[in-house]
Structures are given as structure tokens and as C-alpha cells.
Amino acid sequence: MNDFPGVLRVGDLDIAVSVSPRRKTVRLTVERDASVTAVVPPQVSEAELAKVVEAKRPWLYGKLAERRELGQARPARQYVAGEGFPYLGRSYRLRIVEPGREVRLIRGRLELGRGGGARDLVRWYRRVGESWLKRRIRPWAQRMGVEVTGLRVLPLGYRWGSCSPDGKVNIHWATMQLPPTLIDYVLVHELAHLLRHDHSAEFWRLVERALPGYEDCRERLRRLGPDLWLPEEGR
Ligand SMILES: [Zn+2]
Structure with a gap:
């Protein structure tokens, strides 16, 4: 050799x-x-x-x-008024407000302090994602009979989610850009991994049982992924 x-x-x-x-x-x-x-x-x-x-x-x-x-490579965004950012499957335009203000979504606009950028927006996605996903995952966990001991929203490189056998689930903050039905698929996928740590036929059966027709979600996720906003600062 x-x-x-x-x-x-x-x-x-x-x-x-x-x-x-x-x-x-x-x-x-x-x-x-x-x-x-x-x-x-x-x-x-x-x-x-x-x-x-x-x-x-x-x-x-x-x-x-x-x-x-x-x-994949994706279009870069600018942090100027009118630029669109996806949140729960819809695009919201930026409104630039006074410097130093925390990002917030109000009256259909995403407010960003002048001079702010990727770091501020990523922090906002993580903050809103934390409470939204904790609420969202509960009924799924119940239905699938798994216990979630913790959920964190953070950069995970190029993965949507990860989990550990002790019931801790990590979800990529960029997931919050997806439509809720696709977020459900990401959640169900991780919950199924708490029961099966591989992608075996048994694993996909668990996913199917919780989310019949999940293949469609998986396909849409594959197509949508490249359109999401994933700045260097948030990977
Ligand atoms: Zn997986």
C-alpha cells in the first residue's frame, strides 16, 4: 500500500x-x-x-x-432594512432600530439594532427557539414514550439535531427557520434516536409510527436546507 x-x-x-x-x-x-x-x-x-x-x-x-x-453554499444576507430572514417557515423583513437593542419580532418585522448583525440574530433564534421547542417537543415525547431530560438550541455544524442516551436533545438553532411541520420531523427524528441510536429499519419504523408519511418531510427538508440562513458565526 x-x-x-x-x-x-x-x-x-x-x-x-x-x-x-x-x-x-x-x-x-x-x-x-x-x-x-x-x-x-x-x-x-x-x-x-x-x-x-x-x-x-x-x-x-x-x-x-x-x-x-x-x-451547501447559500446566499449571504445583509443586515439592512428589508432583508428577509426565515422564521417558522415564513420570511420576515428587517427593520433597523436604535443601536444596542435586542432583536425582536414585532408587528411582522424583525427589529435589529443599527450596527447589529449575524451574532445578534443567531442569539435571537436561540432564545426564541429554546422556549418554542421545549413546548413543541413535549407532546411528541409523550406520544413516543421517551423522556427528554434537557433541550438545548445551539450551533451543531451541519446537523439538525443530536441527542445523548441520558435523554438530552440538542437542536440546531437554524431549525427555527423551518415550517413547524418540518421542525416536528427533526424533533421526532431525535426522539426516535433516544430509543434507537442508528438509522436501522427499526429506527425508521419508530419515526413512521409517530409521524406517518415522514418521507415527505425528509424530502422537503433536503430541498429546503440549502435556502436557510447559516452564517459563519452560527455554525
Ligand atoms: Zn439520525
Whole structure:
């Protein structure tokens, strides 16, 4: 494997390969920018690696789809009067008010203090998201028979949500830009992960039971993701 190429092409996948004498098995990773890397033990041949990649193809595609949902380039926003920002599936225009004021949504306008920017808006999404999502997740948790011990709204890179086995759920603040039905899908998805930590058939059955026709939500989320506002400061 000494002359192994830096990038191996398997089907339509480009995989950046590095060799590590410490590894006993091939490790495949889908990075945040939706690139795929492999760390392989020295004795693995190109054909063997290709075989591993083939076997893991469905998993890789699933991961890549997840990363790409939130990972694409999106139009930059300006912090000037009239600029639109999505909230619960609708667009709200900015009204610039006196400097130093906290962001608030009032009479159909999003008020931003002069000189304010991404940081202030992200803080607002997190603040409103915290109370909105805590209310919203309760009936879903009840219906699915899971206990949520905490909910935080924060930047999560290119993921919509995450959770830990002790019942803590994290939701990306950018989720608050989605229509409520799609937010429900994000919540149900994380709640189902409290019961199943993988994306197995059993996991999707749990999602389906709570949210019949969830595939439609998943598809809409995939299409909507790239239109959301995700500034550098909020990732
Ligand atoms: Zn998941």
C-alpha cells in the first residue's frame, strides 16, 4: 500500500486515503464538508479497500445526504432594512432600530439594532427557539414514550439535531427557520434516536409510527436546507 494514491475513486465516490500503521481495520469517515476519508492499515490493498467502500455504500450515501442538507453554499444576507430572514417557515423583513437593542419580532418585522448583525440574530433564534421547542417537543415525547431530560438550541455544524442516551436533545438553532411541520420531523427524528441510536429499519419504523408519511418531510427538508440562513458565526 506504499504507493497508494491519495485519492481513490470507487464508483462515484472520491475517497481521500491515508495509511496508519496503528489501524487494524479500515475506518471510513464522512467529513463535515461532505468529503469522504479513509484511514487504512498498511497491508490493505486497493481492491480490498474498494470492497469495504462498496459494502458501506448505503451508509456513506446516508451520511453524505445528511451533510449536504445543511452543508451547501447559500446566499449571504445583509443586515439592512428589508432583508428577509426565515422564521417558522415564513420570511420576515428587517427593520433597523436604535443601536444596542435586542432583536425582536414585532408587528411582522424583525427589529435589529443599527450596527447589529449575524451574532445578534443567531442569539435571537436561540432564545426564541429554546422556549418554542421545549413546548413543541413535549407532546411528541409523550406520544413516543421517551423522556427528554434537557433541550438545548445551539450551533451543531451541519446537523439538525443530536441527542445523548441520558435523554438530552440538542437542536440546531437554524431549525427555527423551518415550517413547524418540518421542525416536528427533526424533533421526532431525535426522539426516535433516544430509543434507537442508528438509522436501522427499526429506527425508521419508530419515526413512521409517530409521524406517518415522514418521507415527505425528509424530502422537503433536503430541498429546503440549502435556502436557510447559516452564517459563519452560527455554525
Ligand atoms: Zn439520525
